[in-house]
Amino acid sequence: MKSNIKSRLFTFTGTTVAIVSFAFLAIEPAQARKPFTQDELAAQYKDLMATVKEGDDLWHSAKLGKNGLACANCHPDAAASNPHTFPKWQANLGQVIPLRDMINWCIQVPLEGQALDANSKEMKALEAYSFYMHRGFKLKPGENTRQHPPVEVRSGAGYP
Amino acid sequence: MTDFSKMNRREFLGITGKAGLATLVASAAGVSFGMVQVAEAAGNSRLTPFRFAILTDAHLYDIPDHKFDGILKKAVDDVNNMNPLPDFVVYLGDIGQSGKRAELEKGKRILSKLKVPLKVIPGEHDWYLDMGQAWRDMFGSPTWSFDHKGVHFIGMNSILVRDFWTMKGLTPDERMGFMEELECHHCGLWGVREEQLEWLKKDVKKLKPDTPVVVFTHSPLWDYYPRWNFQTEDAPQIREILSGFERVMAFHGHVHQVVYNRIGNLSSIGTLSTSWPWPYPGIELPFPDIKMNRVDPGDILDGLGTQYIDLEKEFSGALHYDAWADLLPEGVKKGVKL
Numbered sequence: 319m320k321s322n323i324k325s326r327l328f329t330f331t332g333t334t335v336a337i338v339s340f341a342f343l344a345i346e347p348a349q350a351r352k353p354f355t356q357d358e359l360a361a362q363y364k365d366l367m368a369t370v371k372e373g374d375d376l377w378h379s380a381k382l383g384k385n386g387l388a389c390a391n392c393h394p395d396a397a398a399s400n401p402h403t404f405p406k407w408q409a410n411l412g413q414v415i416p417l418r419d420m421i422n423w424c425i426q427v428p429l430e431g432q433a434l435d436a437n438s439k440e441m442k443a444l445e446a447y448s449f450y451m452h453r454g455f456k457l458k459p460g461e462n463t464r465q466h467p468p469v470e471v472r473s474g475a476g477y478p
Numbered sequence: 479m480t481d482f483s484k485m486n487r488r489e490f491l492g493i494t495g496k497a498g499l500a501t502l503v504a505s506a507a508g509v510s511f512g513m514v515q516v517a518e519a520a521g522n523s524r525l526t527p528f529r530f531a532i533l534t535d536a537h538l539y540d541i542p543d544h545k546f547d548g549i550l551k552k553a554v555d556d557v558n559n560m561n562p563l564p565d566f567v568v569y570l571g572d573i574g575q576s577g578k579r580a581e582l583e584k585g586k587r588i589l590s591k592l593k594v595p596l597k598v599i600p601g602e603h604d605w606y607l608d609m610g611q612a613w614r615d616m617f618g619s620p621t622w623s624f625d626h627k628g629v630h631f632i633g634m635n636s637i638l639v640r641d642f643w644t645m646k647g648l649t650p651d652e653r654m655g656f657m658e659e660l661e662c663h664h665c666g667l668w669g670v671r672e673e674q675l676e677w678l679k680k681d682v683k684k685l686k687p688d689t690p691v692v693v694f695t696h697s698p699l700w701d702y703y704p705r706w707n708f709q710t711e712d713a714p715q716i717r718e719i720l721s722g723f724e725r726v727m728a729f730h731g732h733v734h735q736v737v738y739n740r741i742g743n744l745s746s747i748g749t750l751s752t753s754w755p756w757p758y759p760g761i762e763l764p765f766p767d768i769k770m771n772r773v774d775p776g777d778i779l780d781g782l783g784t785q786y787i788d789l790e791k792e793f794s795g796a797l798h799y800d801a802w803a804d805l806l807p808e809g810v811k812k813g814v815k816l
């Protein structure tokens with residue numbers, strides 16, 4: 319008896335799922351491309367993580383500046399880099415800026431180095447590291463009254 | 479002129495202890511002064527009020543005229559201009575950034591301009607290039623104690639990690655490079671380790687429970703944020719050894735920020751650096767009101783400063799942060815009761 323009830327329930331659920339998915343298929347736009355395959359997604363993720371890693375290395379490197387300091391001197395685990403609060407009015411620059419301008423300010427002033435080209439590989443990597451260390455955070459553009467710790471890191475670099 | 483006849487036993491030990499003969503003289507004094515002095519020490523004032531100052535975390539680089547040199551010089555000037563002058567200064571570690579002898583020598587040169595005596599303990603940045611060789615050559619043992627005006631002061635090296643470099647085949651430079659990162663995820667937790675725990679047990683064994691005890695370590699003696707080694711692995715054992723005292727005050731460097739906690743009989747407080755401030759980690763502070771304001775990155779001195787402690791008769795007192803910018807909320811400006 320028991321097994322009978324179970325199998326009936328199963329059939330019922332199966333039918334419902336089939337109807338629901340059919341309804342979704344019907345309204346999907348015809349020009350949408352096929353979903354990324356698992357292999358494609360894996361390759362994209364690998365690229366992203368390589369960029370984050372490159373940013374992590376730069377973040378901890380004295381080579382961006384001329385006085386031995388690195389971003390990580392003041393921002394361990396990208397703490398208080400607050401990427402999710404940009405663009406915002408930045409007091410030390412007196413204007414609204416995106417994160418990359420703040421990164422360049424840090425390179426030029428505290429680190430006494432040369433500003434990076436805003437579209438350089440290095441800048442993209444630094445931004446990627448800062449943002450990835452704040453994944454899941456709510457966007458708060460304009461917020462300039464608080465410092466934020468990054469995602470909780472228990473071990474390792476803080477990303478896969 | 480100090481009137482030795484009016485001093486109690488512990489004060490006498492404090493003065494002679496400075497000559498580097500603390501242990502020898504201690505037993506000699508015990509014999510010659512005997513019961514009379516002990517009775518005096520049991521009176522209601524446990525110490526003669528005085529001030530001491532703390533400097534820490536200069537992170538000097540082996541680069542001529544580096545900006546941090548000037549900041550440490552400013553801190554030294556500040557201390558020399560304190561009124562009243564502190565009786566001594568304790569430096570809580572991270573004189574250098576990369577453990578180079580030249581960094582430590584530069585720091586020692588700048589700190590030698592202090593008008594008052596100096597005691598020093600190491601930080602991780604001073605140590606892991608040559609495993610403390612240069613530091614010990616310049617500053618002696620990282621483990622010490624002395625008595626001053628009725629207070630027992632203890633300094634220990636809390637930045638000892640287990641060997642993570644031999645297996646990885648790291649060079650001394652690479653080892654130091656790892657340790658230089660606050661969030662080093664290869665280095666493991668710091669501690670004072672067995673030898674210093676044994677030393678501590680012996681050091682405090684003969685002290686009476688009402689002796690005012692002050693401890694200095696580079697890292698906090700509680701689990702604040704282990705990820706950044708805002709902790710000392712064997713702090714529970716240290717607190718246990720000191721649990722017999724009525725009150726213990728602990729001061730630490732390393733966190734480059736205002737932070738306070740109290741566990742049992744021990745109050746622990748963090749100190750301002752002369753290099754850069756560190757943001758608060760993402761945990762709830764045990765005393766959320768005792769914290770510093772957000773720092774203006776455009777002001778090179780914001781988040782930095784010196785500090786002094788005025789100890790009162792009954793071993794109470796406050797730590798005063800001497801911040802160089804508008805860093806402190808009103809409650810903290812008046813000093814933090816210890």
Ligand SMILES: [Fe+2]
Pocket residue numbers: 535537571572601732733734751
């Ligand atoms: Fe430090």
Ligand SMILES: [Fe+2]
Pocket residue numbers: 572601602603696731732733
């Ligand atoms: Fe440190």
